[in-house]
Amino acid sequence: METTDLSPHISSRFNDDLEAVRASLLRMGGLVEAQLKKCLATLSEADSVLAAEVVRDDEQVNRMEVEIDEACLRILATRAPAAGDLRLIVAIIKAITDLERVGDEARKIAHISLRLATLERPADRYREVRHLGRLVEDMVHEALDAFARMDAEAALRVPQLDRQVDEEYESIQRQCVTFMMEDPRQVRRMLDITWAARALERVGDHAKNIAEYVIYMVHGQDVRHTRPEEVELRLRGRGGARES
């Protein structure tokens, strides 16, 4: 969009700096993905060591957020990037906030798992939550993958997955209400399952946000608050041309 290039500072060092923050974001993403996998594992089998790891990882995720943020600010201040480079930096600044919040949700789930572990474990009660977890893991993975490859087509698939997540989440909710009404002794457990499902649903939202930044980064179009079909139409209308 902005084609005026006001910065005479483009240099290989500039590209190195950009590449470095991009790599940091992907490293942070990898850590968050691992966190998510671990917290879902604690749901299948109570593992306080693994849960403690999720909490420890979260501290590192938080530190990475601050570091990447500072690196982006430094680039903005000293290199005055324009056009696509500027969009990349702003997309990174936004994406790390979402990644950090995914880390927070993973930590919440790990806490819930430990609490659930003190209760009698139902044969397969958490199966639905684990299924939801896998869906959400896929979303995060696809969003980060799209970011890594600056692939707007791949990013477009993420909001579509989000619908499936929402349906799955609603169904878990309904089930939990039924169980609670049938047996009040199940209230605490069911509430915890509800919270875990809610946390996963929010992880899906963050993955969707990250995918939207990828589209914005590649096409320079803000697609937030727009229905997936409309976004697709709008982008295809441009002949699917991809800038990079």
Added chain:
Amino acid sequence: METTDLSPHISSRFNDDLEAVRASLLRMGGLVEAQLKKCLATLSEADSVLAAEVVRDDEQVNRMEVEIDEACLRILATRAPAAGDLRLIVAIIKAITDLERVGDEARKIAHISLRLATLERPADRYREVRHLGRLVEDMVHEALDAFARMDAEAALRVPQLDRQVDEEYESIQRQCVTFMMEDPRQVRRMLDITWAARALERVGDHAKNIAEYVIYMVHGQDVRHTRPEEVELRLRGRGGARES
């Protein structure tokens, strides 16, 4: 921090641009505050007209987010701001995301209120939630006020309020669990109250985030993931000097 000024473009038009996005953020904040007030009012008395207004406001809030974001990008691309100006722009980019999410939570609460309105209304059952709502309203107001006046001292008070919010939220949670266990017919209603309280608690988190951006903007220090006392100590250690 960064004192190198690479931009020869500082002009009164630049200041006008900065002032314009700052004013837009405050206008967006005002709209979100009104939304919050309305959604809390729908909780005291079911008012489907008011609830519909909250939803409509949310669409405007979403549009404002995209517009302000674009204005910030334009400033970054064409004016290459440095130091404090750059921090202001980045703080605005981050703060509008939080404001937009407050709008989302307000919308959720309005939906819940309408659902609760179809049930028999208890004499004072929602009193605690309304109290929590007032606390959270204060937090949002103080955070925006601190932003308007670039007042880091005022911003420091917001995370302290968040603790009160968390306590209030936990207490509502515990109450709801007790009611559900005592009377399974209350499960749906109590779950809705729990969700409303949860939404309010998240609004408090967003207010805290905005307050942290104010501190960052004024002092150039990132205070996320830092305990309030530590932040205060760290800033006071600098003799409370305030840059603007």
